[in-house]
Amino acid sequence: TQGQVITCKAAVAYEPNKPLVIEDVQVAPPQAGEVRIKILFTALCHTDAYTWSGKDPEGLFPCILGHEAAGVVESVGEGVTEVQPGDHVIPCYQAECRECKFCKSGKTNLCGKVRSATGVGVMMNDRKSRFSVNGKPIYHFMGTSTFSQYTVVHDVSVAKIDPKAPLEKVCLLGCGVPTGLGAVWNTAKVEPGSNVAIFGLGTVGLAVAEGAKTAGATRIIGIDIDSKKYETAKKFGVNEFVNPKDHQKPIQEVIVDLTDGGVDYSFECIGNVSVMRAALECCHKGWGTSVIVGVAASGQEISTRPFQLVTGRVWKGTAFGGFKSRTQVPWLVEKYMNKEIKVDEYITHSMTLGEINKAFDLLHEGTCLRCVLST
Ligand code: NAD
Ligand code: AHE
Ligand code: ZN
Numbered sequence: 001t002q003g004q005v006i007t008c009k010a011a012v013a014y015e016p017n018k019p020l021v022i023e024d025v026q027v028a029p030p031q032a033g034e035v036r037i038k039i040l041f042t043a044l045c046h047t048d049a050y051t052w053s054g055k056d057p058e059g060l061f062p063c064i065l066g067h068e069a070a071g072v073v074e075s076v077g078e079g080v081t082e083v084q085p086g087d088h089v090i091p092c093y094q095a096e097c098r099e100c101k102f103c104k105s106g107k108t109n110l111c112g113k114v115r116s117a118t119g120v121g122v123m124m125n126d127r128k129s130r131f132s133v134n135g136k137p138i139y140h141f142m143g144t145s146t147f148s149q150y151t152v153v154h155d156v157s158v159a160k161i162d163p164k165a166p167l168e169k170v171c172l173l174g175c176g177v178p179t180g181l182g183a184v185w186n187t188a189k190v191e192p193g194s195n196v197a198i199f200g201l202g203t204v205g206l207a208v209a210e211g212a213k214t215a216g217a218t219r220i221i222g223i224d225i226d227s228k229k230y231e232t233a234k235k236f237g238v239n240e241f242v243n244p245k246d247h248q249k250p251i252q253e254v255i256v257d258l259t260d261g262g263v264d265y266s267f268e269c270i271g272n273v274s275v276m277r278a279a280l281e282c283c284h285k286g287w288g289t290s291v292i293v294g295v296a297a298s299g300q301e302i303s304t305r306p307f308q309l310v311t312g313r314v315w316k317g318t319a320f321g322g323f324k325s326r327t328q329v330p331w332l333v334e335k336y337m338n339k340e341i342k343v344d345e346y347i348t349h350s351m352t353l354g355e356i357n358k359a360f361d362l363l364h365e366g367t368c369l370r371c372v373l374s375t
Contacts, residue, residue: 002075002085003029006036009375010131010148011356012138014062016054019357020147025064025138027150028130030077034123035158036130037089041171042069042146043347043370044359046202047295050271051141052360055297060121063139064131066146067093068370070171073158080155082326088163090174090333092325093118093142095156109186109324114154118143124154144174147356149375159329162337168350169343172203172370173332175320177343180207180269181332182321183291184215188265192216197255197263198238199279200270201229203346203369204293206236208267210342213237221263223251226366235345251275255282266290273300280304286312293318346370 006027011020030036045068051059073087083089097103097113117124121139130152131138131145145151161170180203184190196212198205201224212220213236222230222238230241242258244251256262262284268276271294280290281304290313292302302315309315323329335341349371351359362368 005029006074006150008149009353010064011353012062012133013052013065016052016059016061020360022354022356023133025148026132027148027152028132030075030080030130030152031123031125032078033080033125033155034077034130034152035080035083035155036074036076036150036152037071037091037158038074038150039069039071039146039148039375041071041168041372041374042066042353043171043372044068044363045175046271046363047175049360049363050295050297057298058119060139063121063141064145064148064151065141066148067091067142067144068171068175069144069146070161070167070174074150076155082155083158083160087160088165088167090159090161090170090329091144091146091151091153092157092159092174092329093144094320094325095143095154096324096326097156109320109322111156113156114143123152147353149353156326159326161330161333165333165337168372168374169347170333170336171372172343172346173329173336176203176370177207177341177346178323178329178332179293179318179321180204181211181341182323183208183267183293183318184211186322187316187318188267188289188291190215190217190265193218194264195219195221195259197221197223197266197279197282199223199266199268199275200294201233201238202269205267205269206233206346206369208269208293209233209236209238219259221255221258223255228366236342250278252278252281259284261285262288264288268292268294270294271296273302276302277304280313280315281308283313288312289314289316291316291318347372350374
């Protein structure tokens with residue numbers, strides 16, 4: 001198949017919110033600096049649902065969504081040296097070129113090399129898509145487009161992993177789990193003995209809890225409008241639970257009262273701007289730090305009284321948990337293989353690519369953390 005167009009199945013999003021259509025898609029061969037991957041397993045993340053909803057200003061249609069996956073390299077374009085056909089890989093929506101201003105700064109995991117293309121659904125080389133249906137181009141998404149049996153990504157967006165790792169599990173290390181762990185370890189840098197509040201106990205919030213537990217946090221307070229979330233959350237380290245619906249007072253006041261003035265660290269893992277405000281304002285005066293993890297819709301803005309920051313609270317955000325993708329995803333895979341981090345526990349459902357619309361329905365139900373699709 002090397003050098004040839006591959007025709008395979010993919011789930012195409014033609015319009016916001018309209019059911020995805022399983023199509024025969026043509027996938028062009030990888031050009032210079034590109035890698036064509038046979039995707040074997042892909043999970044669904046709430047960011048896919050967000051873009052599909054039409055609220056993502058970077059959402060373009062028709063496109064192939066999906067960004068949390070694992071597979072095997074099928075072929076590589078000219079000049080690609082770090083992976084070869086047969087390598088087991090995880091596509092990384094957050095690239096790492098190790099050469100750009102961002103990568104060299106040592107201050108961020110964001111990479112500038114291909115971001116201008118991945119934000120508009122094309123490849124860097126020729127600003128075109130490698131996907132088409134009957135000659136009509138289909139946009140890429142986040143530089144990954146994993147809801148397809150084959151995809152083409154930039155070489156700076158591929159992490160080569162241990163071939164012994166089970167791909168049906170480690171596909172989760174492409175997004176949600178690292179995001180939560182890294183928000184704690186890299187962005188907040190939670191110290192032992194800290195008090196932590198986590199708003200939203202989906203996969204990302206639970207991974208924050210796991211990260212906080214391993215960082216030695218003492219009180220790990222989970223906050224969710226669905227009280228059923230507490231039972232599962234206990235297994236990830238949450239040791240107190242608050243449902244905002246059970247209280248008259250604003251949730252930030254409830255947390256401040258519970259914690260003698262506020263928490264050391266809070267994390268917003270929902271994508272709701274009023275919760276982001278509450279998460280900042282439940283932080284302790286003088287040092288409390290709040291990390292925004294959730295992605296909010298186009299047009300949404302955050303606000304608080306500047307006095308909150310004048311008096312020492314810090315507002316931060318994180319993308320992919322601050323992890324350097326190509327370098328650290330393989331390291332996370334090893335941590336999973338050594339049983340140092342959970343992955344299996346986040347997988348509540350397994351289906352096939354053909355059942356993807358059913359899988360999206362599930363995502364909106366409280367019982368689903370991650371659903372893994374075999375392609
Ligand atoms: P999820 O939907 O599984 O989890 C959200 C949780 O929040 C649910 O348990 C829900 O009951 C709860 N919730 C909803 N409204 C609430 C409210 N007002 N108060 C308290 N709890 C509330 O989602 P997820 O997959 O865990 O993703 C969480 C967010 O993180 C999404 O916005 C996603 O787009 C974003 N995300 C960001 C990054 C990043 O790199 N920054 C990476 C992955 C995901
Ligand atoms: N296109 C969206 C932004 C979405 C967003 O913030 N994405 C996160 C990853 S979410 C994964 O589930 C991210 O990494 N952002 C950094 C980047 O460079 O995109 C919008 O609202 O415009
Ligand atoms: Zn995601």
